[in-house]
Structures are given as C-alpha cells and as structure tokens.
Amino acid sequence: MKNKLFSRGIYTEGLRRLRVFGLILAAVGLLAEIAPPMVIKMEAAKYAANSLNDSYIPGASGFFATCYVLPAIVLLVVPLMTLVLFSSFNRRAYCDFCHSLPYTRSCIFISNVAAVMTWVLGLMVLCGASGILIRIAMPEFFALSFTGYGMYILTEILTALYVCFTVTLAASLTGTVFSNITLAALIFSFPRIMVWLVTQQINENMPLLCGNLYTPILSPRYNPVVALFYNTFDSDRTLNDWGPIIYAAVICVLYAGLSLFFFNRRKSETAGQPAPGRITQAVVRIALTMIPSAFGTVLIINGETALGIVMYILALIAYFAYEILSTLKWKNLLRSLPAIAAVVVLNFVLVGAIFAGTYFAKSYRPDADSIDSVRIVDLTDNSNTENYPNNAISKVKITDRSVIELVTTTLNNNLEYYEKRGFLPYVDPDDYENFKSITSSAYPDRYVNNNEKTFTEITVAFREGAVTRYRKIILTKDEFNIITEHLSKNESYRNAVMTLPEPVNGTFGLYGIDTDSDDQDELEEILETLQDEIFDVGFEKWYTRLVFGATGGYSDSITMYYSADASGTYEVRLTVTADEYPETFKKICELSWNKATGDLELMKAIENIPEGSKSESASCWWNIYAYVKDGSGEEAQHLWLYSYSTSTEDEYYDKQMNSAETLIKLIDDAAVNETEFSADSVAYFEMNVETDENSYFRCFYVPVPKGFDFEEAGFTEEGDDMYYYAD
Amino acid sequence: MITAENLTKKFSDMTALDSINCAIEKGCIYGMVGSNGSGKSTLLRLLSGVYKPDGGRAMLDGEDIYENTKAKANIAFVPDELYYPAGATMDRVAAMYRSLYPGFDDTRYKELARDLNLNRSKTLSTFSKGMRRQAMTVLALATKPQYIFFDETFDGLDPVMRNYVKRLICMDVVDRGASAVITSHSLRELEDTCDQLALLHKGGLVFESDIQNLRTTRFKIQIAFSGDAGDYGPEKFSGIELVRFQKHGSVVNMIVKGDRDETVAKLSAMNPVILDVLPLTLEEVFTYEMEALGYSFELD
Numbered sequence A: 001m002k003n004k005l006f007s008r009g010i011y012t013e014g015l016r017r018l019r020v021f022g023l024i025l026a027a028v029g030l031l032a033e034i035a036p037p038m039v040i041k042m043e044a045a046k047y048a049a050n051s052l053n054d055s056y057i058p059g060a061s062g063f064f065a066t067c068y069v070l071p072a073i074v075l076l077v078v079p080l081m082t083l084v085l086f087s088s089f090n091r092r093a094y095c096d097f098c099h100s101l102p103y104t105r106s107c108i109f110i111s112n113v114a115a116v117m118t119w120v121l122g123l124m125v126l127c128g129a130s131g132i133l134i135r136i137a138m139p140e141f142f143a144l145s146f147t148g149y150g151m152y153i154l155t156e157i158l159t160a161l162y163v164c165f166t167v168t169l170a171a172s173l174t175g176t177v178f179s180n181i182t183l184a185a186l187i188f189s190f191p192r193i194m195v196w197l198v199t200q201q202i203n204e205n206m207p208l209l210c211g212n213l214y215t216p217i218l219s220p221r222y223n224p225v226v227a228l229f230y231n232t233f234d235s236d237r238t239l240n241d242w243g244p245i246i247y248a249a250v251i252c253v254l255y256a257g258l259s260l261f262f263f264n265r266r267k268s269e270t271a272g273q274p275a276p277g278r279i280t281q282a283v284v285r286i287a288l289t290m291i292p293s294a295f296g297t298v299l300i301i302n303g304e305t306a307l308g309i310v311m312y313i314l315a316l317i318a319y320f321a322y323e324i325l326s327t328l329k330w331k332n333l334l335r336s337l338p339a340i341a342a343v344v345v346l347n348f349v350l351v352g353a354i355f356a357g358t359y360f361a362k363s364y365r366p367d368a369d370s371i372d373s374v375r376i377v378d379l380t381d382n383s384n385t386e387n388y389p390n391n392a393i394s395k396v397k398i399t400d401r402s403v404i405e406l407v408t409t410t411l412n413n414n415l416e417y418y419e420k421r422g423f424l425p426y427v428d429p430d431d432y433e434n435f436k437s438i439t440s441s442a443y444p445d446r447y448v449n450n451n452e453k454t455f456t457e458i459t460v461a462f463r464e465g466a467v468t469r470y471r472k473i474i475l476t477k478d479e480f481n482i483i484t485e486h487l488s489k490n491e492s493y494r495n496a497v498m499t500l501p502e503p504v505n506g507t508f509g510l511y512g513i514d515t516d517s518d519d520q521d522e523l524e525e526i527l528e529t530l531q532d533e534i535f536d537v538g539f540e541k542w543y544t545r546l547v548f549g550a551t552g553g554y555s556d557s558i559t560m561y562y563s564a565d566a567s568g569t570y571e572v573r574l575t576v577t578a579d580e581y582p583e584t585f586k587k588i589c590e591l592s593w594n595k596a597t598g599d600l601e602l603m604k605a606i607e608n609i610p611e612g613s614k615s616e617s618a619s620c621w622w623n624i625y626a627y628v629k630d631g632s633g634e635e636a637q638h639l640w641l642y643s644y645s646t647s648t649e650d651e652y653y654d655k656q657m658n659s660a661e662t663l664i665k666l667i668d669d670a671a672v673n674e675t676e677f678s679a680d681s682v683a684y685f686e687m688n689v690e691t692d693e694n695s696y697f698r699c700f701y702v703p704v705p706k707g708f709d710f711e712e713a714g715f716t717e718e719g720d721d722m723y724y725y726a727d
Numbered sequence B: 001m002i003t004a005e006n007l008t009k010k011f012s013d014m015t016a017l018d019s020i021n022c023a024i025e026k027g028c029i030y031g032m033v034g035s036n037g038s039g040k041s042t043l044l045r046l047l048s049g050v051y052k053p054d055g056g057r058a059m060l061d062g063e064d065i066y067e068n069t070k071a072k073a074n075i076a077f078v079p080d081e082l083y084y085p086a087g088a089t090m091d092r093v094a095a096m097y098r099s100l101y102p103g104f105d106d107t108r109y110k111e112l113a114r115d116l117n118l119n120r121s122k123t124l125s126t127f128s129k130g131m132r133r134q135a136m137t138v139l140a141l142a143t144k145p146q147y148i149f150f151d152e153t154f155d156g157l158d159p160v161m162r163n164y165v166k167r168l169i170c171m172d173v174v175d176r177g178a179s180a181v182i183t184s185h186s187l188r189e190l191e192d193t194c195d196q197l198a199l200l201h202k203g204g205l206v207f208e209s210d211i212q213n214l215r216t217t218r219f220k221i222q223i224a225f226s227g228d229a230g231d232y233g234p235e236k237f238s239g240i241e242l243v244r245f246q247k248h249g250s251v252v253n254m255i256v257k258g259d260r261d262e263t264v265a266k267l268s269a270m271n272p273v274i275l276d277v278l279p280l281t282l283e284e285v286f287t288y289e290m291e292a293l294g295y296s297f298e299l300d
Helices: A010-016 A019-050 A069-090 A092-100 A105-136 A149-175 A178-203 A223-231 A242-265 A278-301 A305-327 A332-363 A401-423 A430-439 A477-487 A491-498 A517-537 A541-548 A582-598 A600-606 A653-673 B040-047 B090-100 B106-115 B127-143 B160-174 B187-193 B211-217 B262-268 B282-292
Strands: A059-062 A143-145 A373-378 A456-464 A467-476 A555-562 A571-577 A619-629 A637-641 A681-690 A695-703 B002-011 B014-024 B029-035 B055-060 B075-078 B149-153 B178-182 B196-201 B203-212 B218-224 B241-248 B252-258 B273-280
Touching: A010 A019, A010 A069, A010 A105, A010 B090, A019 A069, A019 A105, A069 A105, A069 A149, A069 A178, A069 A223, A092 A105, A092 B075, A092 B187, A105 A149, A105 A242, A149 A178, A149 A223, A178 A278, A178 A332, A178 B262, A223 A242, A223 B029, A223 B106, A278 A305, A278 A555, A305 A332, A373 A401, A401 A456, A401 A467, A401 A477, A401 A681, A401 B273, A456 A477, A456 B127, A467 A477, A477 A491, A477 A541, A491 A541, A517 A541, A517 A555, A517 A582, A555 A582, A571 A582, A582 A600, A582 A681, A582 A695, A582 B273, A600 A681, A600 A695, A619 A653, A637 B282, A653 A695, B002 B040, B014 B040, B014 B196, B014 B203, B029 B040, B029 B160, B029 B187, B040 B075, B040 B149, B075 B127, B090 B106, B090 B127, B106 B127, B127 B149, B127 B160, B160 B178, B178 B187, B187 B282, B196 B211, B196 B282, B203 B211, B211 B218, B211 B282, B218 B262, B218 B282, B241 B282, B262 B273
Parallel strands: A059 A143, B029 B178, B029 B196, B075 B149, B149 B178
Antiparallel strands: A373 A456, A456 A467, A555 A571, A619 A637, A619 A681, A681 A695, B002 B014, B002 B055, B196 B203, B218 B252, B218 B273, B241 B252
C-alpha cells in the first residue's frame, strides 16, 4: 500500500462523525440567514401600515451584511468541529485504533482536516447562498452589491483554516480536552495580547504615536479572527486589505506545518495526559499566567499598584489552578513552583520592551532635510474625516519643502512640549498661563483654549529613505491653513479632496430628512450638483469644511451620506451648508418639500391639527428651525419654535393652536404660490402628529417667503427659553 | 516474518521493554504470557506500529513497521480496550473497516457474524463485554490480514466461544498461512492453541520457545537416595540446570531445565532409589520460572 496523504475512508468517517453537528448547525445557520430579512420585511410593512412614514433606504448590503452568519461559522463552528474530531485522539482506545490502521499519521491528520473543512465550506455555501438569494428576492429592502466578495470569501476561508490549524496544533501538543482548549486559546491570543500590551503602553508613554494604525500587523485586528469578531460590531476595513490576507495565509501555512509535525511526533501513549512532557506542561502554564501578570505589570507601570497586585494574585491562581485542573494531582503544585521564576523573568522582559520602545519612539526627532516626502494620512480631529477624504488624500505624496519643514518643526515642538508638560495640548483654560511661560517663544499663542476650536490634530507619514514613520502632530488653525495653501497647489491632492467617492447604488440618505428607495436617483443627481459646487467653491473652502466641520443646525446645513464601498465600511458623510453650497442645499430642500406635499395624508393631518388636537387621545408637537439672512444677505439668524403635546386645558393650548395655524398657513401659501426655495431663508420642520387612527412623524423643509413674520409665528433666537409660543 | 531486534520502549521514567529480541514466523500461533505490567501489550503495540520504538527495531520482512503503510496493511490488531464509534452498529463499523482495509471480506464478515449469532444492526454499546470482543474479533478476521494480534481478547469470552474463535484462527493459519499473536493470562488456553510461547517479565523476555520444546525441556524430577539422609543441597546435582530445588527428608523435588534424556542419564548414574520424571503444565513452567525471577507471593 502506497504512503498516501489522503484516505477516503478516514475522510468519510470524519464526515460521518460530524454529521449530527453539521446538520443541526446547517438548520440553525439557515434560519439565522433567512429570518432577519423576513423580519425586516414584516416590520417595514407594519410600520408603513401604521404611519405615513414608509421611508426605507435599502442599506448597501455587501458581503458581511448579506452573509453575516459566515463569521459565526468561522469563529464558532470551525473550532467546535475541529475539537470534536481531534480531541478523539485524547482517548487511548481511539488513538491505538487509528495508529494501527495502514495509514501514516500525516494521512490521518490531513483526512480529518479535510472532513472538518468540507463541512465548514458546505455550511458557508449554504448560509451564504441563502442570504444572497433571499435578498435578491427583496430588492426594495436590500441593495445587493457583490463588490469585494472575492477577497472576503478568501478571508473567510483562510480564517477558517487558521482557526482549524490552531486547534489541531493545540490538540497535537496536549492530550485532554481541557488542555486542548486552553492551549488553543493561548495560541490565538497570547502573541497578540503581548504585542498589544507593549504597543499600547508605548503609545501611552508617547501619545504622538498612532497606535497600531499604521503598523497594522501589530494591531490585534490584523489577526483575522479578531478582525472578524470586531467586524460584527464595527465594520473592519482590515478585512478588505491584502496585507491581512497574506498574513493569514502565512500563519495558516505555519500552523499547518507545525500541527502536522507535532501530530506525527505525538505518541499514542500520551493520550489522556495534559501534555506529553513536563516542559510542554510548564510552557502552557507559564503562557497562561503571563497574560494576567503582564496586565498587572502594565497597571503598575501606570501607577495602578493595587490593581496590579490584584492581577498578580489572579495570575498565581491561574498558574496553580491550571496545574490542578489539568493533572488532577495536588502533589504537582509543589513540583510546578520553580517555573514561576520564568513568569517573573518574562515580565521583566516585557518591561524592558516597553521602555526600549518608548525610548526609540521619543528619540525620533527628524530633520526636515532628511525627509524625502510626507503624506497627510489622517485628519483625525473631525469624525467626518474618518473615511473620506482620508482614503484618497492619504495616498498623495507631498514633496513641498515648506510643508515638510512645517510638519517636521511642529513634530519636534510637540515633542518638546510633551517632554516639558507631560501631556499634549488638550488642556483646560487654567493651564494656559503656565503653558505660555514655558513654551517656545516662537509660538507664544500656539494653542488657544476656549470654546472655539483653533487647533487640530493630523497624522503625518514621514518618509526617510525606505522607512516611513507615522506621527500625530498638533497644529494651530493658521499653521493648518499654511499647509492647506501649499496643498491646494498640489494637483493630486486637490483632486483627491475635491473628487467625491463613487457611490454604491441605492445607499443615499439624508440625516434628518426622510427619504426612501424612490428618492435614490434624485439624490444621486443632488450629489452631482454638490460635486459641481465643490469645484466652484474651491479647494480651501471644501477642505476646511471637511477638517473643521460645520456649525449650525438643520436649517442651514444638512448632512448627506452614502456608502462608497459595498461592505458599508466606508460611509461618506458630506455636510452641505446653505451659504456655501446653495444649489445643492436648495435641491435637498425641494426634494423633502415635494415629498411632504405629495403626501396628502400628511398634509391633511397637519391641516387638521387645530381640530384634531381637541381629541383627548390626540397629541402633536413640532420642532421648527429657521435660517434667515437679513436684508444685506450677510447676517444670519437661527430661529427656533418648539411645542409639545398638551391637552385642551393646558395654559399653553391656545398659544400652541395660534402657532399651528400660522405654520399651516405658511405651508399652504408655499404650496399654493409655489414658493421657490432660497438659501437665504428656509425652515426645517420636524412634526409629529398623532390622531386617533394614526401617527405621522415627518421632517421636511419648507420654503419661507420673503417678509414672513417669524416673531408673529412665535419663533425666537435659538438658545432662548425653549417653551415659547406664538402669542 | 515479524522480528523484534533489541526492541526498547520507555514511558517517562519507566522502561516498559528492554532490548527484546523475538521472531514470529509466518503460519504460526504465537502466545505471549507474563506477569502484570511485563510489557505484553506494549510489545504488541510496537509490533503493530501503534508505538514508535525508543530503541531497536520492530520489522516485518525486514522493513520497519512504524509508519509503514505496506507493513501495517498486513496486520490487524484487536486491543484489550476496544474502540468503536459512539452509537455504531456492527454494520457501521464494518463499513468503516471496508473503507479502511482494502482486503476486507464482506462475505466472511457476514458469515462469521451469523455463526456467532451477533446482531449486526444492533448498537455495540448494547452488547455485553464478551459480545463486543466477539464482534471486534469477527471484524478483524474479516480484514484477512497476514498477522493478527489479540491482546487479552480471549479473557472476555466464554469457553464455548473461546474454542470457536481458536478454531477460526487455526483455520486462517492453515488456509492462508496467517500468523496470530495472542496474549493471555490463561496458559491453559495458550497451551492448546499456540505453537510458540514467550514469557515476559518486567520488560524483558524470559524465554521464547515452541510449546513442544518447552514441554520436553522443563520437567519435574523426584529423586531419593538410599540410606543417606544426610545434608546435601543442589550442589550435589551440578551439571544439571535447576530451576527449583526442594528437599523433604530424603526425597528431593527438583524442577529441571534441559534435555530430558541426558538429565535422566546423569541422575541414574548417581544410583538413586527413587527417580521419577514428571511433565510440567505450562502453568507450572510459568510459576516456577517467575519464582526463579523473584516474582512470587506468599501468605503470612
């Protein structure tokens, strides 16, 4: 008989042994994939039936939104199935039986892994396909996009293999289920936890570092298992990068090789023992103990001594508890004592690594002349810039010497500041006087601490030869504007900032305005208008808006959003202001106004407010924000009118009804006269009307004609007493 | 032929087998006995490729058995602790064997199961211990291996079943030239069945011999001399290999190892008044050999 690497018999037997698990999980997975879309459909129908708000924007249903059971298969099913097959080797009888068969150990290993992966891939295909098909059948709720499927599927498969080989490696080194699980968990977590602890502390000691953001291989999320896990809660873009995929592939091959090696060496007689020898047992124990003890060490470094000691005690408990639980022999406690010294030594090594890393990080004081180029990789101070335009501008290489000089000098100044102060300038006002006395005289008023934001933090990539280092720097607004001015001359940079990302079909929405699938085409046209206005307005204005955000409320600015990639991880949010982007703003207002006036039931309900509110069960309230420019077109007012539901006996009832009639007249006149929107004067209505039969909640813009008397309607300046009604 | 050459196996600090040398010919039934913990099961596992030797070699026709699929295809091993999948029936296990052993004979399997009145569609966990052993023996025999190892298999079978299984094994040996290796504590069983016998003790091979030779080379002698009740000990019988020497009055009982005729001739030359030669059972051989090695227990 040839030395085969695969046995159909062992493979079939493996499939059979996993059959019960596989079928149950297939049923559960199928239900999990199909049920939620059905629920969405039912809920949307119920919602639409109960109110006029049938707005539902189909979210970009990319890979993870569609095949969301797949990560669960990878994270839960794979280790379970692998453990079921490979923990059988913890039984002497099974071990002896397998090793008496006319197959090599490699053949047994590979055939069993093949059985696990067959079930896993089968479940993935079943659940993934059912998720896709049901969404294809419901296009009004799901905007399916297949972008990135290739990479995501590859990631899922590689991660599944990675998980499988981690468990097989653990099972090859240990001989009880308890020790299999413990070692598998350690193999998953130990390297990442140690790296994370060291890098976190280094970042803590040197806050101008960028965490692991630009050395992603050090980030826990580079581990595909961690990335998939966190992707459940917060879309993780590392899953879309080749780096993590290659990393996962390398780890797979490494673990597969190690598993095979140790499985071949695994002695049948060690089945049922926690480890094949004392050294392996000690290594597992030490690694397990290192985790809480390392946390304790880091806590003590940060001054949390009491907590640190608690962690050390937990570490000791873990140390002895593992020995007892794995060997079930009390006498081993004494024998295991000497290896605690290794834990102590490793903690000192950890401390050494932290301090060495911090020293090297702080030592980086670049000379502008030695920097070849820089990139602005993150405008982190504004949540709107988390994705766009960072994604585009971070690729633009800046070789302008004055920009390089500025960012290099700023970095060195920040470092000096940090060394002297022990913190970076997010300081409270009381500290300002102290700050002035010790900072460089070249920048006496560098960071101003008042309510107005006049400094910002950006992340810069400094390229020196073949090495790139990433640092945060803190700039005043003026300094930032210097950079902006230089960058505005960089054609690539301009284009990157000013060119809006391509949208995924059907994913448009407006914060604060109800839109649905019927509005997608119109919103896409509005986006094109915005694109044109951005080019008209120019780089500086748009860039500043992106970095420093927009003030004001709904009445003079609105945020439009859409997905720029199918997975939904890249959502673009664009603030459209009335004064800077009037055409776009106007079109948005028109869209919402047309929707509202086209909704006859809504209009009827609003008309009926004075009469309807007489009913005991009815109620209504509204929030109206108005943006009004004065005659010169320069000064602008933000006005507000608020009401709340009240009974006819309430003292404010009459006032509220007067106000309601005025607003109704405003709406009627605008509709009848076909009043055009002007960016100089617009009102944002947020109305909630409840009748005996239905409830109507809608947000929409209303064109305000010139000369409208806001005071008569009861409006007041925003910020005044909220309970103010029309007289 | 299966051979063990200085075969050694260690577990942690203990040496389970220490430089064992033995040979199992084709077409023979090889019995293995020994004290508890002597290394019988360990030796079987080494010879079937389950364990890797720590020293020496276990070979089939000159090739190492460990991780040798060609060699292991000729070996079936029925261990003392049986394995079968949870909830499996005989047919299910047969299906597994069919896919794992290319030589599995379905017809033979069904015939044997029928002859032993084993319900093939009943789960094995509902079988008694003895029936499970029967079932696993049937499955092993159905694979038609060249060498089949039984590790204390007979010890769980009733006498009728034991005889039947012995006959099956003999049939295989005669018809196909197969070899069987049987470990047991019951020397009585092995005496009737085996051609060869090996005795192990504390990881070492005490002796390995064919049964007939064993019977003729180990015997009991009762001897007495006239008129002389004086003290004499084993030194009187120098030149004869004594395993045991007991003197009650003038009568001496000895367990002797060696050529019977030669020994009788030597003793006759000493003019005894009584000289009786009595055969030994295998059990007695085992007991006296172990006693000589210090393995005996007395009640206080």
